Amino acid sequence: MPFNQYCKELKGISTHKIDFLESSSIDEREVKELCLTFRSSIEQTGARREGILDIFGNIVEKCPLITGAIWSKIPFQVYLAVEECVSEFIDSLSSSGKEGILRCHPDLCGRDLTRGTLTEESQNEQSQAGLTSLNPMEREILNHLNLQYKEKFGFTFVICAKMSDKNKITQELNSRLQNDPCQELQNGIDQVKKICHLRIQDIFFHGKIPTKL
Amino acid sequence: MPFNQYCKELKGISTHKIDFLESSSIDEREVKELCLTFRSSIEQTGARREGILDIFGNIVEKCPLITGAIWSKIPFQVYLAVEECVSEFIDSLSSSGKEGILRCHPDLCGRDLTRGTLTEESQNEQSQAGLTSLNPMEREILNHLNLQYKEKFGFTFVICAKMSDKNKITQELNSRLQNDPCQELQNGIDQVKKICHLRIQDIFFHGKIPTKL
Known part of the structure; x- marks a missing residue:
């Protein structure tokens, strides 16, 4: 069965996602094997609800x-379905619900990083973008921009750090500060979805288990 | 100024809440003092957003x-307003959003209690209801009913344990198992609001700082 067909047989996957996957290096057999392994690992967690909350x-x-x-x-053994459902649920929230999601995110290079109280995922993401090794000047600029951003919009600046680096992040923050609040809320939510995409991939393809909250 | 008037001057407090408070033993002066102390403690937390998420x-x-x-x-210095806003936001969620809230709750006398991974608030609530000292028979009955409940409804049985005790909880679980799913979703959410009410009171009147997630 072609990979495209395989995905369509699973639950309601949108076409652009299938295109993305087809162009990636993951082959059909590999996905099937990973899905099977993953399904059995979920079944082994016993209580289904608790297992799923532990993992996702x-x-x-x-x-x-x-x-x-x-x-x-x-x-839950189908990773694209997880992503689609998360995205739909987020879109169904009111603006204040979406703002609530952004406010659950830590500042980049902020208080939680300094105190060592980031979740493991955030720690990895910020570290990979070089934010854990800024010099004092770079840190001051970033903190200053973050503060301006929070004062203007009332929520946290969120960016998918793993798809960026410290210089791009500062540029992006500078540029997004010019947006109007509605547009910026949507930009933040788009970034949340990108982060979520990578975290789900980490679980399915690298076997990482997220922080238990 | 009478307490009633004082509350009305604050933000949109519903009448039944004022009645509840008037019949309680807290007097106006005490509330005002506590509010002032609390406001200044919030201001001292520095970054307002992070301070509020730490506390609430x-x-x-x-x-x-x-x-x-x-x-x-x-x-946020007005505790009734916090409660009202939480309640309104929860009511604005879709059924699946409300189910999501119930699924974030641990089972009573369940896995997290056994493993010691409950939040401090849950630990206190379950302990106060006598759930941390059940005998093996009581534990087995409760676990069995909890499992039946989750199989029927697909979400966790939530009850305000502090307003109950181990015998009443088992009776209530038995009785709520007979409900239809819609009614039971609403019952669970009503209990979430009662728990929230007590947690907010703990913060404002006993200075307890909730678990940082």
């Missing part, structure tokens, strides 16, 4: 409510 | 998203 509880930073909201709807 | 992040178990969603709307 932090795919959106500190928002297990979202995982809890979608779990009955989807076959 | 777990008033609904493991759902800082809810705190994040409401914080810009309310004067």
Whole structure:
């Protein structure tokens, strides 16, 4: 069965996602094997609800409510379905609900990084973007921009750090500061979804178990 | 100024809440003093957003998203306003969002209690209801009923344990098992609001700082 067909047989996968996967280096056999392994590991967790919250509880930073909201709807052994359901649920929230998600995110290079109280996922993401080794000047600029951003919009600046680096992040923050609040709320949520995409991939393809909240 | 009037001057407090408070033993002067102390303690936390999530992040178990969603709307030095806003936000969620909240709650006398991974608030609540000292027979009955409940409804049985005790909890679980899913979702959410009410009171009147998630 071609990979495309395989995905379509699974639950409601949108076409652009299939295109993305087809162009990636993961082949059909590999995906099937990973899915089977993963399914059996979920079944072995015993109590299904608790197992799923253990594994997927932090795919959106500190928002297990979202995982809890979608779990009955989807076959969790299919990673694209997880992502689609998360995205739909987030889109269904009011603006204040979306703002709530952004406010659960830590500042980049902020208080939680300094205190060592980041979740493991955030720690890895910020570290990979070089934010754990800024010089004092770089740190001051970033903190200053973050503060301006929070004062203007009332929520945290969120960016998928793993797809960026410290210089791009500062540029992006500078540029996004010019946006209007509605547009910026949407930009933040788009970034949350990118982070979620990578975290789900980490679980399915690298066997990482997220922070238990 | 009579207490009633004082509350009305604050933000949109519903009448039944004022009646409840008037009939309670807290007097006006005491409330004002506590509010002032609390306001200054919030101001001292520095970064307002982070301070508020530190203090109110777990008033609904493991759902800082809810705190994040409401914080810009309310004067956090007024505890009734916090409660009203939480309640309104929860009511605005879809059924799956409400189910998500219930699924963030641990089972009573369940896995997290056994493993010692409950939040401090849950630990206190379950302990106060006598659930940490059940005999093997009582534990087995409760676990069996909990499992039946989760199989029937697909979400966790939630009850405000502090307003109950181990015998009443078992009776209530037995009786709520007979309900239809819609009614039971609403019952669970009503209990979440009662727990939230007590947690907010603990913060404002006993200075307890909830678990940082």
